[in-house]
Structure formats: C-alpha cells, structure tokens
Amino acid sequence: MKTEKISELTTNRLSVYLRCLNELSEEGAKTVSSGKLAKRFHLNSAQIRKDLACFGEFGVRGVGYYIDDLREQITKILGLDKDHRVGIIGAGRLGMALTDYYGLTQSNFEVVALFDADKKKIGSTIGGVEVFDFKKVKQVIKKEKIDVAVIAVPAEYAQKVLEEVSKAGIKAVMNFAPTPLQASSDVKVKSIDLTISLESLSYFLAQP
Amino acid sequence: MKTEKISELTTNRLSVYLRCLNELSEEGAKTVSSGKLAKRFHLNSAQIRKDLACFGEFGVRGVGYYIDDLREQITKILGLDKDHRVGIIGAGRLGMALTDYYGLTQSNFEVVALFDADKKKIGSTIGGVEVFDFKKVKQVIKKEKIDVAVIAVPAEYAQKVLEEVSKAGIKAVMNFAPTPLQASSDVKVKSIDLTISLESLSYFLAQP
DNA sequence: TAGACTTGTTTCAAGTGTGAAACAAGATGA
C-alpha cells in the first residue's frame, strides 16, 4: 500500500468504481479483474489497480477482486457507511429544490434544517424540513448535530455564510453560489457552479 | 491574438472575469488593470492577460481595460448575447427543481419544454412548462426550436436519452445523471455529478 | 507440474496547466 497523499481525482474515481461494482453485483457477478472492469466501463486498468492500491491490497493475484468485498471496502473508504446531517442555507428557489431532491435521494446524507434571513419564510416547513432564522444557525447546528452545510444563497452573501457555519464547527460545505469562496484549510468546500457550466455550453454553441 | 485552440479552463475563467467586471461596473469604475483585477479577486494577472489575448487585443497599454467595453466583448465571446431554448428530459424531482430554478434565473437560457415517459405526468405543466411524451422528443425539439437539452433521468436511461436528442440535432447537453456519457465529437456534453461531489465530502469527513 | 492469469509496484514518456520573469510597444501625466 502506498502512503502518498491521495488526490481528489482518485477518490472521485473510487465513486465511479463503486457504481460499476454495484452494477456488476446486481448482475450476479462475484469477481472481476481490473482489465474486465476497464473494458466494460471505459476505464484504464492500470489506473484502477493504482487507485485501489492506495488504500490496501484488495485483490487476489490470478483472480481479480471479489465484488462484494471490494464494494464494502470502498464504501468504508468513502465514509458512505456513516450518516451525515445536512443544513441548507438559503430557502430560495435553489435551496427548496435541493431540499426536495436530497430529501428523497436515498443516501447517507439527510437534510434536517433550512436557514433563511427572510422572516416570511422562517418557521415554515418545506418537504417536512423546518426553516430556521439564519441568526440562529450556530445553535441549530449544535442542537441538530449538523455536519454538512449547503450554501444556496446569492453570491454576495456566500462568503459571510461560509464564515458563520465555519464558526459553528462545520467542516464540509457544498457551495452552489456562483462565486469562489475562501475557507480555512480544515474546512472542505466543494463548489458547483451551474452558471459557469451553462456559459460553457453557450460558448460552445456560439462557435462557428 | 493567439490562434491556438482555447482550453475549456480558459472559457471558464472568462465567466469569472465577467462576473468581476460586473461587480466593478456596479461600483462605477470605468477602467481596471489586470494587476488590480487579480489582486481584488484573487486571480493571476499574467493569466488574465493571456486568457483575454486569446480572443483579441481588448486592453490599452498604460491604462488597462475599459470595463464596459470588455464586458461587452466577453459577453459576445461566450455567446451570452444569443438566446437559447432548453428542453429538460426527466420530469422527476430533479427535473422539476431545475425547471423551477432556471425559470426564474435571468439568463439567456429559457426552459420551454419538459419530457417524460410517465403517462401520468405527460400533459401537465410545471412552472408554466408543459410536460411532453418523450417519444415525441424529436418533433417537439424541432417545433420549439430547442437547442439545449438537460438530462435529469436515472443513470440507466441517460445514454439512450443522449442518443435520442443527438438524433434530433441537439449539440449542447447538460447531464445531471450520475454516469459518464459517450457522445459524438460534435455534441458538447457537460456533466454535473452531484453524487460524486457528495461522496467527496463524505470521504473528507471520514478522514481522521 | 506447467501454463495462463492477475495483482501490486515501479518506471517512463507525454500532455496539460500554472506562475513567474522578462521585455518591447504604446499610453499617460508631470
């Protein structure tokens, strides 16, 4: 097993491998080699072996990988065996949509609170999730044991929101506001910028 | 002006620059240098100049860039001066959320149709947008002049959907299904994988 | 036992992106 630092690209691929293994498992397969996995899902066999070798020796020489065992290992590596409680900041259109979406997606993430500064929204419930006053974000995070924050506020408030939830002890943040955020090194911020993606399509369509 | 091929990373940065310029313009500034832009928004001045130089000579030596002029140029480069008509395939939770979200986001993208295979959904309207039978996707795309497709169906149907809309002449696709897609080279597919992003956060939280 | 597989590991070449440095040419202001 290698002990170098693990690239985020590697863990992203682990997610992909896990999906592939789930598909194979549903088909009843018991083992799979890196070569077959690569061929079937358009991956690279050497990369698969390298990625997995970062975390341990999961395969058997001459055989390949036992699918159910490897699924379990990757699930554990990615922390998908532990539950997380999510708070979404911003009960606007996007925040509500995400609440709805995450709410029914079966995963280890559960949305347990919404936050907004708009008094008209505070106190209401959306998809069974209560909207709290953002001023109380710190105490609600503590009380509800929230460990993941989703930022769904306009760009100009996003940095401030990040700082507030960081103060409340949040270490993992998903940011949908179209702006880069500055976080301290112990807080992981994952940004999804729908605007940039759309504008990228727009650029492509504008090419002659 | 350079004539090399333009990296997608470059056009993504153009989107960022445009936002920065909008912010400066609102503050009443007339010109800005690459150095000041970089300092203010945590960018790299050399990169800014290189990126812009890919598309023309927009700056004035000794002065910098005229903000409104540059905004207009970037808007044109990214094709944000042309309108696009969007069809969303999959009227499930995510598709509905996206319809709602895009619907009120002021941009040059307008959602004009939803598609689904579920007879119970076909014919209804969501946020003022009608749900059509996916079997009629080709003719509706033609009739409504749709040029952008958004895939919001379960992973196992995504590839099939991509092939159908490609046959109908769509050249730009935004994919939210958690699976990689194989497209012909003249079709641009931009994938946003929320699952991988979440699992990446999960991995981070699982680290000791 | 012999041959066919496959993993885990190392090494290497190629491609890509980044950031710094340098500099001529043009613009501005004192």
Next chain:
DNA sequence: TCATCTTGTTTCACACTTGAAACAAGTCTA
C-alpha cells in the same frame, strides 16, 4: 521630454495527471 504604467507576448521551470510498459509474486486450471 521623461518617468511611469500596462498590455501583449514569449520563455521557462514546476507540478500534476495520464497511460503504457514491464516484472516479480501469487493463484488457478488442466
């Protein structure tokens, strides 16, 4: 005029990722 600024452009070093190749060690099958 002269000093100062900034762009557009080139060059370079560095880092990262990918994909290929090679090989010893271990496993399976005939």
